[in-house]
Amino acid sequence: DTEVTQTPKHLVMGMTNKKSLKCEQHMGHRAMYWYKQKAKKPPELMFVYSYEKLSINESVPSRFSPECPNSSLLNLHLHALQPEDSALYLCASSRDRGYQPQHFGDGTRLSIL
């Protein structure tokens, strides 16, 4: 069982829809991450939150909007996505002090019609 929970596991949406991906962890981690992973490729970093503040944004298009309402929860709001945004979206968390590995969720597989 993963300690980082992502919902939904699968999402199909049209290009005009608005949807949100959710990520939750209860390990007391203060750093949370969103990655995008295309098939047979490594994960690509999108955003990093540290103590609920956005610390890294890897030049992600504005149609992806992250939100960190509290230390346990991380959302990714989606709007007006393109077919090339279809991918596996992975959430991860880690302690925000010193050396700690990242723990990943199972991901949300997103398909844009």
Place this chain on the structure above:
Amino acid sequence: AQTVTQSQPEMSVQEAETVTLSCTYDTSESNYYLFWYKQPPSRQMILVIRQEAYKQQNATENRFSVNFQKAAKSFSLKISDSQLGDTAMYFCAFMKQNSGNTPLVFGKGTRLSVIA
């Protein structure tokens, strides 16, 4: 910028045999961490093993061990007594030492198939 190179896109091994996955990296940092992650078809990224660059001793976790050569910037993963459940994509990853929330830099991955 750091880069991680995995030169073997695909590998296969017979069940119960030993296999080694290669990884090299490039960095000007002297303090950093290296990881191997496993991603089975179930798609969750699972941490297999980690190595602190300041430690000379190679990390081991049960059937998994690494050969860390800091001067050569090499970090290979050895899987002993391979099992069918080891079939997965394996990613080598680098993280520079920081106070926290430092992103991982991944290699392109090696797809390992364990054959019965």
